[in-house]
Structures are given as structure tokens and as C-alpha cells.
Amino acid sequence: MTDPSASSSPSTTPPYSLQLTPLSTLQPPSSSRTWQTKPHPSLPLVATACSDHTVRIYSLTSFTLVQTLSGAHKRSVRTVSWKPNTRGESVLATGSFDSSAAIWRRQEGVGRGEEDFTSRGVRSGNDEDDDDEEEDDGFDFTTILDGHESELKSLSWSPSGHLLATCSRDKSVWIWEEVDEENYETVAVLQEHDADVKCVAWHPEEELLVSSSYDDWVKFYREDGDDWVGVGGIESEGGTVWWVEFEGSGMKERDFRKAREGLSEGREEWIAMLERSGPRLATSSDDGGVRIYRRKPSERSGNAAASTGIPSIIRSFSIDEEWVLDAVLPKRHDRPVYSVSWSKRTGMIVSAGSDGKIVVYKERWREAKKQQSHEAETKAESDVQADGEQVTTEAGKKPDTPTEWSVVAELYSAHDVFEINHVVWAHRRDKDCRSEDEEVIISTGDDGEVKVWTLDEVVKA
Amino acid sequence: MELDKDNANPTILNPSDLPSRRRESSVKKREDGGTGLFDALVPSYTYLSDPFEPSVSSCDSDDDSVEDIDELEIYDLISSISDPEHPLSLGSLAVVNLPDIHIYPPTSPHSKISTVVVEITPTITHCSLATVIGLGVRVRLEQALPPRFRVDVRVKKGTHSTDEAVNKQLGDKERVAAALENDTLMDVIRRMHATCE
Numbered sequence: 001m002t003d004p005s006a007s008s009s010p011s012t013t014p015p016y017s018l019q020l021t022p023l024s025t026l027q028p029p030s031s032s033r034t035w036q037t038k039p040h041p042s043l044p045l046v047a048t049a050c051s052d053h054t055v056r057i058y059s060l061t062s063f064t065l066v067q068t069l070s071g072a073h074k075r076s077v078r079t080v081s082w083k084p085n086t087r088g089e090s091v092l093a094t095g096s097f098d099s100s101a102a103i104w105r106r107q108e109g110v111g112r113g114e115e116d117f118t119s120r121g122v123r124s125g126n127d128e129d130d131d132d133e134e135e136d137d138g139f140d141f142t143t144i145l146d147g148h149e150s151e152l153k154s155l156s157w158s159p160s161g162h163l164l165a166t167c168s169r170d171k172s173v174w175i176w177e178e179v180d181e182e183n184y185e186t187v188a189v190l191q192e193h194d195a196d197v198k199c200v201a202w203h204p205e206e207e208l209l210v211s212s213s214y215d216d217w218v219k220f221y222r223e224d225g226d227d228w229v230g231v232g233g234i235e236s237e238g239g240t241v242w243w244v245e246f247e248g249s250g251m252k253e254r255d256f257r258k259a260r261e262g263l264s265e266g267r268e269e270w271i272a273m274l275e276r277s278g279p280r281l282a283t284s285s286d287d288g289g290v291r292i293y294r295r296k297p298s299e300r301s302g303n304a305a306a307s308t309g310i311p312s313i314i315r316s317f318s319i320d321e322e323w324v325l326d327a328v329l330p331k332r333h334d335r336p337v338y339s340v341s342w343s344k345r346t347g348m349i350v351s352a353g354s355d356g357k358i359v360v361y362k363e364r365w366r367e368a369k370k371q372q373s374h375e376a377e378t379k380a381e382s383d384v385q386a387d388g389e390q391v392t393t394e395a396g397k398k399p400d401t402p403t404e405w406s407v408v409a410e411l412y413s414a415h416d417v418f419e420i421n422h423v424v425w426a427h428r429r430d431k432d433c434r435s436e437d438e439e440v441i442i443s444t445g446d447d448g449e450v451k452v453w454t455l456d457e458v459v460k461a
Numbered sequence: 462m463e464l465d466k467d468n469a470n471p472t473i474l475n476p477s478d479l480p481s482r483r484r485e486s487s488v489k490k491r492e493d494g495g496t497g498l499f500d501a502l503v504p505s506y507t508y509l510s511d512p513f514e515p516s517v518s519s520c521d522s523d524d525d526s527v528e529d530i531d532e533l534e535i536y537d538l539i540s541s542i543s544d545p546e547h548p549l550s551l552g553s554l555a556v557v558n559l560p561d562i563h564i565y566p567p568t569s570p571h572s573k574i575s576t577v578v579v580e581i582t583p584t585i586t587h588c589s590l591a592t593v594i595g596l597g598v599r600v601r602l603e604q605a606l607p608p609r610f611r612v613d614v615r616v617k618k619g620t621h622s623t624d625e626a627v628n629k630q631l632g633d634k635e636r637v638a639a640a641l642e643n644d645t646l647m648d649v650i651r652r653m654h655a656t657c658e
Binding site: 033051075076078097150151153169196198214239240286334335336338354355356357412413416417418419446 | 568569571572573574607608609611629632633634635636638639642
């Protein structure tokens with residue numbers, strides 16, 4: 001162990017390079033279980049799905065409640081999703097155990113409400129004034145989407161904001177298209193799963209939808225001509241797949257691929273191959289595992305094919321998706337992992353679940369020769385110590401992968417003894433923000449609390 | 462349910478032969494007060510100022526410290542649950558048995574979370590009510606035990622024709638949460654729990 005801090009660090013903090021520090025608990029917390037918190041695509045807001053049948057809108061500037069959305073759902077609200085690419089308004093979709101989804105809207109002033117709102121929140125520093133303003137023109141419930149036969153588990157807007165996918169215990173995935181503000185049309189009812197569909201997510205560059213299920217499968221869907229169809233799947237080894245999420249777009253400029261100088265030919269080839277595959281897919285499972293899959297590049301793959309929109313009649317290739325296991329992250333959870341989130345800023349992954357831990361992972365080149373940084377060496381050593389068997393298994397299983405994931409931060413009891421239902425990266429928006437692109441981690445727990453964490457370098461003793 | 466019982470003639474054990482701590486000491490009434498189910502599931506939470514602080518000591522303020530709860534106490538909590546189709550307790554029907562209850566301590570010194578594993582033995586191998594019984598046991602323990610316990614209820618291996626499927630349902634947090642919001646199912650669970658202390 002070359003890192004002097006390793007031996008002197010507190011016993012509760014393993015010798016990781018980063019640590020999670022509590023920044024705030026959003027106030028007031030809910031008195032019952034909270035399921036999920038999603039950051040607004042541009043404004044410093046989050047929406048929290050609560051088991052008390054409400055959705056809470058909190059400010060990421062003041063960390064206080066802005067509005068409680070109630071009246072639309074008769075049971076737990078399980079899932080929320082902000083519509084991306086809206087102009088002059090915010091649109092939120094909510095999904096409930098009452099088997100319906102609801103759409104909520106708020107006008108954001110003329111033109112670019114985003115910047116107005118941000119500067120107002122930061123400048124004023126007066127939370128009460130802020131709250132008053134927002135309550136004047138708050139979110140209105142505009143539409144209910146009925147159709148599913150049982151509890152909604154997840155919903156997600158496509159990157160264009162054109163389509164909304166919902167999934168349910170009724171084994172189906174529905175795709176809805178916004179006709180106008182108050183009317184939605186069912187575009188597809190997809191029944192590829194044999195059991196509860198737990199999560200849906202969209203590819204960031206293509207109109208490719210993915211779902212994960214209690215039946216242990218991940219399924220892909222694409223539009224073929226006028227119909228949405230299943231285009232393949234992955235059977236997971238980890239039991240119920242609780243969460244699926246695509247990697248961000250263009251991550252090679254931000255993650256481990258960023259430093260391109262002096263890369264070996266093999267590594268350059270790997271980067272090129274990942275480019276042809278496109279964004280990868282992270283999943284979390286009932287067995288405590290976090291797994292990453294990548295698309296097998298075919299002749300049609302690559303950036304060019306992503307947005308051509310060639311109809312199937314004149315397409316000469318199969319639309320089936322073939323995905324392979326890319327990596328199994330170091331196993332740090334011993335109970336189901338309910339949520340993973342992939343940073344669009346750094347490529348780091350955060351996971352959380354039933355064991356109440358938050359774990360952050362980072363990908364790096366596998367160290368074939370000892371020429372990596374001092375810090376990386378230290379981490380490698382600690383990884384082997386902590387779960388030597390795991391690393392060996394991985395290496396034996398995937399000897400051809402030139403990268404590996406290591407744990408860079410780990411926090412026990414993030415929500416005291418309670419389970420964590422959701423974890424997500426968000427832009428930091430409070431006045432103490434240290435850089436324009438600083439990120440925070442937001443966790444949502446059975447204790448009804450939504451907590452905001454900063455990720456800091458461990459200060460070496 | 463009343464007319465067509467899956468097992469009309471179950472084997473019944475004499476209550477005085479069943480293990481219990483109740484007869485030795487006065488019954489300890491658990492604090493779970495509230496009427497709302499979720500209130501009971503999620504007791505009021507005191508903010509932990511330093512999440513890095515060594516764990517066990519921060520539990521000191523709780524009435525339920527680690528040593529308080531053992532397998533026999535778990536048994537006492539669930540053996541008095543009524544079978545949904547017989548006017549008998551799960552203990553006297555040997556659906557729950559003391560040797561099939563296990564408490565596992567935290568898997569790491571940094572963790573406070575203990576795990577209770579209860580294996581139930583349905584009275585016959587195709588008992589369609591195994592899921593309901595399992596749910597009744599899980600809900601009872603989640604309401605009665607402090608929140609640092611994770612409760613895993615399973616069907617004892619080989620005692621049920623679809624035990625894998627039942628186990629998966631009972632282990633699924635989302636399904637259990639949704640079941641708690643289902644009035645019909647909760648009526649059944651409440652009747653089962655009516656005979657508990």
C-alpha cells in the first residue's frame with residue numbers, strides 16, 4: 001500500500017479516492033416512503049414520487065419544497081419523468097400503483113424561462129419569496145393516461161420528448177404519443193415480457209426503447225415501418241432486473257477515453273469499437289449485481305446509422321439488437337440494487353439499493369503493465385484485497401476487455417437503516433456550487449427523505 | 462375460500478407443546494402504534510448527523526438494541542398469526558417453526574442491517590395460499606421489528622410445488638408495497654393478524 005492515508009483513515013471509510021459528503025436533506029421530508037427523484041432537464045428542480053399519493057417538487061437551489069402535486073393519483077406514486085426539450089413550459093409525467101399515468105404542466109414565462117429561474121433562485125437567496133412566486137403559477141394536472149391493468153412501475157420520455165413509454169405489473173410496455181397538450185395516443189402495446197416490467201429507458205441517440213423485468217430479461221424495441229416491435233433481448237443472471245439506463249451520448253470525450261495521448265493500438269481499437277456500438281447499457285439486479293452490456297457492432301452500426309431513419313422496406317439489414325456483457329462491476333451490494341445512474345458528465349456510475357449503501361464506480365484502462373498513475377495503483381490494490389475473488393472471476397470471464405471498473409467511493413447507511421429506492425446524478429445548483437459542471441448525487445429512501453451528496457476528493461493525511 | 466379448503470384436515474400441534482417466551486415473562490408489547498400501514502413500516506426517523514460514524518453506537522437511543530431480538534422472539538411474533546383458511550395459528554399448524562427462523566448479523570462492521578430469514582412450511586405442497594401466508598408473515602415482521610431488520614420470507618425448500626415463484630414474489634419489495642395498498646388482500650392479512658398480541 002503506497003497511499004499513506006490508507007492506514008490512518010477512519011475505519012468506516014475504506015481507502016477510496018472519493019467520498020460522499022451530505023450536502024442537504026430536502027425539506028420538509030415526506031412522512032412515508034419515497035420511491036424516486038428526478039432532476040428537471042434544465043431548471044434547478046427535482047420531482048419526488050411519494051407513497052402518500054403525491055409528487056413533491058423541491059428546489060435544488062434552496063433544498064426546500066416548492067409544490068406538492070396531489071389529486072391525480074389514488075395510490076403510491078412510483079415513478080416520475082420530466083419531458084425533455086420543452087420550450088416555455090415544464091412537463092412532468094407521473095406513474096402510480098393506481099395503474100394510471102398523469103401529465104402535469106407549468107408555464108415557465110416567455111421564452112427562456114430556464115435562465116430567468118436559475119439566476120432568480122441564486123440571486124435572491126430568499127426562499128420564502130421564491131416559494132411564493134412558484135406557487136402562484138404552479139404545476140397543473142392536465143391529462144390522465146389510462147390503459148394499464150395494474151401498477152405502473154416506471155415511465156420515461158424519449159430524448160426528443162415526442163414519445164412517452166410506460167410499463168406495469170401487467171407485463172406490458174406502452175408507448176404514448178402526444179397529439180396535443182391534453183391528448184395522447186397509444187402508439188404501441190408491447191408484450192414481450194412474462195412478468196412485471198420494472199423499468200423502461202430510451203437510447204440517447206436512437207428511437208430505441210429498452211425494458212427490464214421481473215422475468216430476468218431486458219428487452220429492446222424499435223419502430224419497424226408503422227409498428228413498434230421487439231428487437232431482441234438479454235437474459236440476466238441476476239434475477240429481477242430492477243433498473244436499466246443507457247450511457248450518455250458522446251462519452252468518449254468525457255470518461256476514461258478522454259486522455260488519448262500515447263494510447264496503444266489495442267486501446268485505440270477498443271475506443272473505435274465502442275463508438276460503433278454506441279452508448280452502453282447499465283442494469284441493476286436482485287442479486288446485488290450491476291452489469292454493463294454493449295451492442296455488438298454490425299455493418300449498420302456507428303454514428304451514421306443512428307439518425308438516418310431509413311424505413312424498413314428499403315433497409316437491407318436486420319433491425320435485431322445483439323447485446324453482449326461488457327462488464328460486471330465489483331460486487332458491493334449484498335441485497336437487491338434498485339437503481340443505478342450513469343453520469344453524463346464523467347461516465348462514473350452510482351448504485352444503491354436495499355442494503356442502504358451508495359457506491360460509486362469508475363472505469364479505467366486495465367493495468368496490463370504498471371504504468372498507471374500512483375492513485376490508480378493504490379485503488380487496484382485495495383480492490384483486490386476487498387474482493388480478490390471477484391476480480392479474478394471477472395478477469396477469467398472477460399479476458400478481452402481492456403477496461404475495468406473500480407469502486408471510487410462507498411457509503412454505508414446513507415439513509416440510516418432504511419432502503420434506498422433510487423439514486424441519480426444531477427447538476428449542482430445551490431449557491432455554494434464549486435464549478436459550473438459540478439455534479440451531486442441525489443438519493444431517495446424508505447425514510448421519506450431525499451438527500452443530496454457531493455463527491456469530494458479524500459484529503460490525504 | 463371457506464367452502465373449498467386446500468387442506469381440510471391439517472395436522473394440529475398442541476399449543477402447550479409449542480416454544481414460546483411468552484409464558485416465561487410477561488409479553489413485551491412492541492411499539493408500532495400508528496394505524497397507517499406505512500407509518501408502521503417507516504417509523505419516525507432521526508437525522509444521523511455523521512453517516513461515517515461507527516454504526517452500532519448510534520442505535521443506543523433505540524429501545525430495540527441488537528441483543529434484544531432472537532429467533533424465539535421472532536417466533537412469538539409470527540406463530541400467533543392465524544391461518545387464512547383454518548381458525549388455527551401458524552404455530553399450531555407447524556407452518557412456522559422455530560428451527561426455520563434465522564437471524565443474520567450485519568455483513569459488514571460498517572453496516573447496521575440485520576437479516577431475518579423465515580422459512581415457512583405450507584400444510585400441503587400445492588397450497589395456493591402459501592403466498593398469502595408468506596405475505597402475512599413478512600408484513601407482521603416489518604411492522605413489529607425495528608427498521609434495521611430486512612425480512613426475507615421463503616417457502617421451505619421442497620415443501621411447495623412452486624416454491625421458487627412464491628419466494629420471488631415474497632422477496633419483491635414493489636409487489637409487497639403494492640399488496641399493502643390492496644384493500645381485499647389487506648383485509649385477509651388483517652384477519653390473520655387479529656390473533657396476534
